[in-house]
Amino acid sequence: MDNKVVDKLNQLLINYQVHYQNLRLFHWNVKGPFFFILHEKFEELYRDVAEKVDEVAERILSLEGTPQGSLKNILSRADIESKDEVEDANAMVESIVNGHHILIKNLKEVLEEAEKVGDEGTLDLFTSYIQELEKENWMFKSYLR
Numbered sequence: 245m246d247n248k249v250v251d252k253l254n255q256l257l258i259n260y261q262v263h264y265q266n267l268r269l270f271h272w273n274v275k276g277p278f279f280f281i282l283h284e285k286f287e288e289l290y291r292d293v294a295e296k297v298d299e300v301a302e303r304i305l306s307l308e309g310t311p312q313g314s315l316k317n318i319l320s321r322a323d324i325e326s327k328d329e330v331e332d333a334n335a336m337v338e339s340i341v342n343g344h345h346i347l348i349k350n351l352k353e354v355l356e357e358a359e360k361v362g363d364e365g366t367l368d369l370f371t372s373y374i375q376e377l378e379k380e381n382w383m384f385k386s387y388l389r
Contacts, residue, residue, distance in 0.1 A: 249361060249366060250304055254312040257311055257312060261322075263340075263347065264293045264297060266339060269328075270336040273329055301313065325339075337387055337388055340380075344381045
């Protein structure tokens with residue numbers, strides 16, 4: 245399969261791994277009047293992202309690539325900013341929205357490359373990811389208003 249698809253998938257994988265770690269930190273450290281709601285939501289999100297990380301890595305392997313998951317690669321190549329341990333709840337939600345925008349951009353790049361080479365498996369697997377992220381962003385933006 246085309247190396248460009250694998251390259252784009254590896255960038256997606258790296259960004260999903262940073263997003264996952266941010267969600268874990270937010271889950272552990274959220275405070276305030278919306279603690280119970282956000283604590284539960286952040287856990288739901290990081291569990292979902294953990295599955296997606298695995299699916300992305302497995303797709304890379306099925307395309308005969310090597311998943312890029314070392315901390316060295318993650319730290320040097322991530323587009324999503326790794327957040328500090330302590331932030332207020334609204335800053336956490338804003339960070340998630342921003343991370344989703346980056347992931348959506350990555351996903352569109354993956355799909356563009358996959359379409360060029362007729363990679364139906366990649367197209368089928370990742371199209372729904374965009375819909376999920378857009379829906380989450382709508383909900384989080386509503387929370388912030």
